[in-house]
Amino acid sequence: MKLEQVHVENSNKLLQDYRDQQATLSSFFHYKNDQTSFEQRLKDLAGHPIRRKELTAIIRHFMSDLASSNKIEQHLNELEQDAVVVVGGQQAGLLTGPLYSVNKAISVLLVAQQQREKLGVPIVPVFWVAGEDHDIDEINHTFSTINGRLVKHVLTDSSKVKKMASATLLNHQKLAEWIEHIFSQFGETAYTKKLVEETLEVANNSVSYTDFFVKLMNDLFKEYGLLYIDAADPALRQYEAPYFERLIEHSEEIAALVTARETKLDELGYGAPIGATEDAANLFYVKEGERFLLSRVNGSFVNNAANLHFTKEEMKKLAHEEACFSNNVVTRPMMQDMVFPVLAFIGGPGELAYWSTLKDGFELLDMQVPVFVPRMNISYVTRETEHNLQAMGITAAQAISGEVAKKKAAYDKKIYDDEAKQAIERAKQLVTTQYKEIQEHLAAKEIHLERIVDKNLDFHQQQFDFLMKQIEKDIRLKHDVAFKQFMQVESELLPAGGFQERVYSPYPYLNQYGQHFIENIMALSFEVSDKHSIVYL
Known part of the structure; x- marks a missing residue:
């Protein structure tokens, strides 16, 4: 494998301005994305009120069914003592979901390791699984390419109820058939048989989408000590009860502050990523795996469609007694910061947009927005792709920037038979002129065959x-x-x-290059920066 890190033009203005530390956007965060910010954030975390033993026990229990490693045990022990964390997260997609799930995990591991070396303190990588998300249509599929055509493969489920990923049970027979079908699209290699067998075994031992996701991710990253926590884990929910109480108590102020901050963001031309409203509770009520978004009406928390109506005091009581609440995009980052001593959060452009609205809400809760580090963009170049790039005379960086379409258009123009087209156009014009003469002749003779003549002309034009x-x-x-x-x-x-990375899962690459794929990638000398990483396989 070979690594090349290059600058690729970025079309996301928000992300580009954040990376360029534009003053207008920097004011939406407490820290810039630079080394001095990591140093300051570490000092600011000194008094973070974390219940370490209890939290570590929850993570140990959640990961108890996963294969462990010396690094995992080291990081658990460090978290129980005095470590801070680097956090990233993603939905529980099938076959780990799109490659950016893997790329995000790589970013979390690299930033944690980099800052461990620079700051000289234990820094633990944590992957926050969004198992509470209930839009299964976002995670129930993957893609392959067949004859150059992108094909979507959906794991069908007859259930009409939209439950959280962690509460959506897998149909093992359908999942096994789906896995075998997907791998048949990848093509047979020396690694296929073993990879299919191992994936089927994990699937058969998984209960939910989240379970399947975490087991596969852990198989890829266990040697690097990546820890996992599920936002929908009942034990974590119970641990979060006092934090939910804070969010409930300040729900009205948080909604007002986020709405006002988003308005400013929109006025600067960055859009309104959340669509925040002042009556939003920014919390879901969870019942039997379903989530119901709550609003505030006359001081109460309601969802009329689900016939839910709670007073603030009832909400606080439920948080402790039933652990039945779930966060949305506004309160999830706040919850993460209350649960963990977060040195940095690793996110993509969408998450950056959400986080840009949260500064005042964090301050209301006596917190600061952690250092936000944009995740790395990584593109993987197969040997076939590299060969074709060389034949076209362009680089992978140029291809990623859209140069292929330009090359194809230029080539198309070069080989296009303009003479044939001009000859045919002259013939079409000549026939049109002759038919016009025919129409005029018939009209003079008062022979009314206009429709038949027009139809006949149209036939010849089509030919x-x-x-x-x-x-x-x-x-x-x-x-x-x-x-x-x-x-x-x-x-x-x-x-x-x-x-x-937004389309393919890592499994076509695991199928082609073997199970050391991640190990070989992690051995590369990545620079955590705004450059686009190109890995030649």
């Missing part, structure tokens, strides 16, 4: 168009190798016009 398409098809066929190269590179590096 000319058909002939041109056949000429184009034949030309394309003669240059089929070149067009397949364009198609392969685009489908590999920019599927559906976006970064590879």
